[in-house]
Amino acid sequence: METYPITIGGVTRHVPLIEPLPxxxxxxxxxxxxxxxxxxxxxxxxxxxxKETEVLFTTETSPIPLTHVLAEEMGLPYVVARRRRRPYMxxxxxxxxxxxxxxxxxxxxxxxxxAEKLLNQKVALISDVVSSGETMKAMEKVVLRAxxxxxxxxxxxxxxxxxxxxLTVAELPVL
Amino acid sequence: METYPITIGGVTRHVPLIEPLPxxxxxxxxxxxxxxxxxxxxxxxxxxxxKETEVLFTTETSPIPLTHVLAEEMGLPYVVARRRRRPYMxxxxxxxxxxxxxxxxxxxxxxxxxAEKLLNQKVALISDVVSSGETMKAMEKVVLRAxxxxxxxxxxxxxxxxxxxxLTVAELPVL
Numbered sequence: 001m002e003t004y005p006i007t008i009g010g011v012t013r014h015v016p017l018i019e020p021l022p023x024x025x026x027x028x029x030x031x032x033x034x035x036x037x038x039x040x041x042x043x044x045x046x047x048x049x050x051k052e053t054e055v056l057f058t059t060e061t062s063p064i065p066l067t068h069v070l071a072e073e074m075g076l077p078y079v080v081a082r083r084r085r086r087p088y089m090x091x092x093x094x095x096x097x098x099x100x101x102x103x104x105x106x107x108x109x110x111x112x113x114x115a116e117k118l119l120n121q122k123v124a125l126i127s128d129v130v131s132s133g134e135t136m137k138a139m140e141k142v143v144l145r146a147x148x149x150x151x152x153x154x155x156x157x158x159x160x161x162x163x164x165x166x167l168t169v170a171e172l173p174v175l
Numbered sequence: 176m177e178t179y180p181i182t183i184g185g186v187t188r189h190v191p192l193i194e195p196l197p198x199x200x201x202x203x204x205x206x207x208x209x210x211x212x213x214x215x216x217x218x219x220x221x222x223x224x225x226k227e228t229e230v231l232f233t234t235e236t237s238p239i240p241l242t243h244v245l246a247e248e249m250g251l252p253y254v255v256a257r258r259r260r261r262p263y264m265x266x267x268x269x270x271x272x273x274x275x276x277x278x279x280x281x282x283x284x285x286x287x288x289x290a291e292k293l294l295n296q297k298v299a300l301i302s303d304v305v306s307s308g309e310t311m312k313a314m315e316k317v318v319l320r321a322x323x324x325x326x327x328x329x330x331x332x333x334x335x336x337x338x339x340x341x342l343t344v345a346e347l348p349v350l
Contacts, residue, residue: 001288016288018263028263032239032255033289035247060236061257064207068240072210080207082236084259088193088203113176113191114208 184215
């Protein structure tokens with residue numbers, strides 16, 4: 001399998017190149033299962049989190065370890081929007097993600113008792129990779145619907161040109 | 176919402192009671208979003224992981240932070256079976272989970288390049304809560320199909336009587 005070198009926080013990984021659309025190859029960053037890479041990325045992202053931030057907000061699944069380590073480092077709680085409805089959810093916030101590139105309808109689910117943790121809070125959105133920015137936009141809508149205030153949009157990697165302003169520390173090519 | 180106190184590694188949380196089946200109430204442990212609880216649980220689980228363990232294996236989503244912190248603490252890599260097919264997967268291991276209690280067919284997906292990380296490895300299975308043990312059994316099948324060897328089955332909480340032997344450090348009631 002062809003690989004591509006990616007570096008964040010001084011740690012390099014040779015990751016596989018995948019082809020989500022014909023003729024468009026991108027490196028597949030994988031934070032799940034890699035504590036050293038997650039630690040390096042969390043350290044690199046830390047300075048981007050505004051001092052007034054009260055809670056971090058992310059989505060299932062791949063950004064979870066990164067957000068967890070960042071939250072623990074900063075002494076902050078975090079909230080995770082799910083990608084599937086869970087049986088125990090009550091009165092969840094349900095937010096569509098416009099993912100034209102993939103052609104499949106993604107949805108974010110946030111159980112009400114977690115939505116309550118965002119109410120009147122200063123929230124930083126955390127992601128691993130931002131590309132079109134549609135997931136980030138949907139996350140922002142979830143926070144607003146939950147009564148929170150977005151103080152920063154942060155991702156480890158930027159890929160292409162997101163449709164909104166996002167703070168990132170490294171770039172991924174579209175080959 | 177009615178709550179129930181759960182304790183692990185000296186940390187207590189008052190968690191919601193949910194009713195997955197009529198007349199059967201269980202406390203809903205939530206590791207996602209709670210770095211302090213995850214850290215305490217990881218410290219409590221650490222002595223249960225056999226010294227010869229070479230890789231940890233878990234499933235999406237709720238056990239991910241626990242497994243991540245445990246892996247980082249022990250200097251081990253970990254592998255995560257997904258609950259949904261991801262577009263980039265090639266030749267994945269697909270394993271049904273027999274979940275009679277929920278009545279819905281759950282499936283574990285493990286991309287081949289992660290399955291390769293289990294080949295000939297001594298693997299400890301990690302979960303947050305074990306109840307019927309069916310997910311744990313499916314995890315074990317995935318490891319065997321990937322050519323790995325299961326050296327331990329470990330969960331933070333036991334709930335009821337699992338259908339196989341699992342090491343745990345705390346118990347959840349069925350009320």
